[in-house]
Amino acid sequence: MHREMSPLNLDERVNIVLTPQYYTVKKEALPVKYLHQAKRIAPSLFDGFLEVDKVFNYLVYQEGERWVFIAYCLADIQVFLAEKGLLAWTGKIFFAEQFVNCLKEPILLGEKEALSVVEGEVVVVPKHFLSTECSLSTFPSCSIPKSGVKLGSTSNDSLSLKQTLFFSTLFFLFALLFGMEALRYKQGGTQERERLAELSTEYPRLQSAIQRESIAQKYQTIDKQERLKRDAIKHLSELIFKGVDVTFLRCTTQSIEAQCECKSTKVAKRFLLLLKNSYFPHAHLNGTTIQIKENL
Amino acid sequence: MNLRAYQNSAIVLFFALLMVGAMLFKGMVSKEVRVEREKMAQELAQIEQIVQLQHLWRDKSILKKLKRLEKFGTASTRKWSLRGKKLVATYTSLSAKSVNRLINKILNLAVQIERLELKKEGEMYRLEFVCKW
Numbered sequence: 001m002h003r004e005m006s007p008l009n010l011d012e013r014v015n016i017v018l019t020p021q022y023y024t025v026k027k028e029a030l031p032v033k034y035l036h037q038a039k040r041i042a043p044s045l046f047d048g049f050l051e052v053d054k055v056f057n058y059l060v061y062q063e064g065e066r067w068v069f070i071a072y073c074l075a076d077i078q079v080f081l082a083e084k085g086l087l088a089w090t091g092k093i094f095f096a097e098q099f100v101n102c103l104k105e106p107i108l109l110g111e112k113e114a115l116s117v118v119e120g121e122v123v124v125v126p127k128h129f130l131s132t133e134c135s136l137s138t139f140p141s142c143s144i145p146k147s148g149v150k151l152g153s154t155s156n157d158s159l160s161l162k163q164t165l166f167f168s169t170l171f172f173l174f175a176l177l178f179g180m181e182a183l184r185y186k187q188g189g190t191q192e193r194e195r196l197a198e199l200s201t202e203y204p205r206l207q208s209a210i211q212r213e214s215i216a217q218k219y220q221t222i223d224k225q226e227r228l229k230r231d232a233i234k235h236l237s238e239l240i241f242k243g244v245d246v247t248f249l250r251c252t253t254q255s256i257e258a259q260c261e262c263k264s265t266k267v268a269k270r271f272l273l274l275l276k277n278s279y280f281p282h283a284h285l286n287g288t289t290i291q292i293k294e295n296l
Numbered sequence: 297m298n299l300r301a302y303q304n305s306a307i308v309l310f311f312a313l314l315m316v317g318a319m320l321f322k323g324m325v326s327k328e329v330r331v332e333r334e335k336m337a338q339e340l341a342q343i344e345q346i347v348q349l350q351h352l353w354r355d356k357s358i359l360k361k362l363k364r365l366e367k368f369g370t371a372s373t374r375k376w377s378l379r380g381k382k383l384v385a386t387y388t389s390l391s392a393k394s395v396n397r398l399i400n401k402i403l404n405l406a407v408q409i410e411r412l413e414l415k416k417e418g419e420m421y422r423l424e425f426v427c428k429w
Contacts, residue, residue: 164304171311178318182325189329192336199343206343216342219349222408226353230403233412237399249414 001084002124004110010089015148017094017139019115019124022080023072024049025097027121029065038067046071059095061147070095078151092148096122102142106130225253228296232256235279236292243267258292355406358429362405365425368398382428383407390421398423 002019026045032038042058050056050071059070072095081087096103096115099122106116109124116125150161159167199206206212229251236258240246243263250257262268268288275283275292283292355361362383366376375386387398395414402412407427415422 159304159308161304164307167308168311171308171315175311175315175318178315178322182318182322185322185325185329189333189336192333192340196336196340196343199340199347203343203347206346209339212339212342212346216346216349219346219353222353223349226406226408229409229412233399233403237396245416246414247416249412251409251412253408253410 001080001086002109002113002115003080004113005084007083007085009085013089013091014086015092015094015144016081016086016090017096017099018072018077019096019109020122021124022077023070023095023097025095025121026069026071027063027066028069030067032067035060035062038062038069042069042071045069057149059147059149061098061145063100068097070097072149074149074151087151090151092144092150094145094148098145098147099139099142102140104140107139225296229253229256232279232294232296239271239274239278241271244271253296255293255295260290260292262288262290264288352406353408353429355429358406362407362429365398365401368401369394383426385425387423387425388417388420390423392421395421395423402427 001016001022003021024046026049028045030038030041032041038060039058042060043056046056046058046069051073054073055075056071057074059072061068077093078087081090100117100120103115103117103122106114106125108114108127112127113124114127114130116123116130118125206215233249233251233256236246236249236256240260244267245261246258247261248257248259260271262271265288268285268290272283272285272290275281275290280292280294282294283290285291362378365385366374368374369387369390373387373389375384377384390398399412399414402409402425405427407429409425409427411424411426413424
């Protein structure tokens with residue numbers, strides 16, 4: 001494809017080869033081993049050579065010991081292809097430089113120019129510069145180079161289309177997974193909600209937190225006090241053994257009082273020891289009488 | 297900067313941000329739900345505790361159970377006064393065995409004991425019991 005060619009009318013997808021009118025080439029022997037390293041330094045090699053207001057992409061490949069860097073403006077190429085009616089039918093784009101070993105003879109480009117290899121590089125030269133008559137007017141059949149440019153996938157991106165697809169799918173799946181998990185979380189706790197609703201219907205007074213708090217406080221106090229009273233009486237009755245007689249017992253909300261008569265001082269001392277080691281540390285002995293008074 | 301030149305990175309970045317957003321959303325929802333569930337569990341526990349306590353200390357059949365105490369002893373040794381939700385009962389001439397039985401019965405009733413007084417009179421016992429419910 002060259003600038004002067006007339007528009008084409010195609011009905012199938014084709015690969016095209018662009019003349020140097022649409023790219024800039026640099027060949028350098030650089031101490032880099034891998035393609036991605038070469039791609040990374042490509043923009044710096046063309047510093048000052050390219051128009052600053054355009055976005056350039058780079059095709060890089062190795063040719064013997066040297067690296068070949070081709071800078072091209074995709075926007076310009078797309079405009080050109082659209083003008084020639086080829087934009088929709090373009091498969092892969094190659095550059096004439098990639099066919100440098102194929103071009104044995106110059107190729108005629110229109111009436112005034114020709115594509116020729118000069119000092120190992122493919123260039124466009126005026127027809128009258130050629131020393132011999134152009135014998136070829138069509139492109140020679142050569143093997144297709146490995147690297148080419150596909151419209152829509154070209155960019156200075158460090159990510160290829162495959163990588164983009166892989167990572168995008170992966171991230172999307174994770175996003176989906178997280179979203180689904182969030183929904184699952186939201187739907188959880190229905191059992192508690194239902195039970196709560198059930199209890200609220202059954203006990204409407206307990207719906208308000210303040211009222212609930214006050215009712216709970218009331219019953220908790222009653223429960224605590226009553227259990228204390230019962231525990232104190234039960235403890236005392238458990239400690240009483242043969243020879244100990246309860247002569248007085250009074251249990252109120254505030255305290256428990258008791259008086260016990262013992263058969264002998266020995267029994268009284270034993271009983272006192274039992275009392276002091278359990279629920280009644282303030283019990284005291286008076287002869288054979290034991291007085292108990294504890295606050296509840 | 298031409299965005300088209302970095303469209304692959306932009307697409308990946310978009311999906312990465314989508315994933316991060318979804319992750320944050322999940323974290324937020326999980327925290328929200330956890331807090332809500334904790335609150336609900338606390339509320340449920342409180343309501344259930346109140347219901348249990350009410351069931352215990354506001355037993356509707358308590359009067360029936362209390363009336364069984366009325367049959368204890370004989371009419372001459374018993375003074376029984378039931379007014380509203382308050383009971384004042386006095387038992388005299390009780391043997392030690394009867395006292396034990398009566399106190400056990402009283403302690404097993406879910407009433408608020410205001411006063412329980414036991415006094416030995418000779419060989420017998422006198423018991424005064426005031427409670428409400």
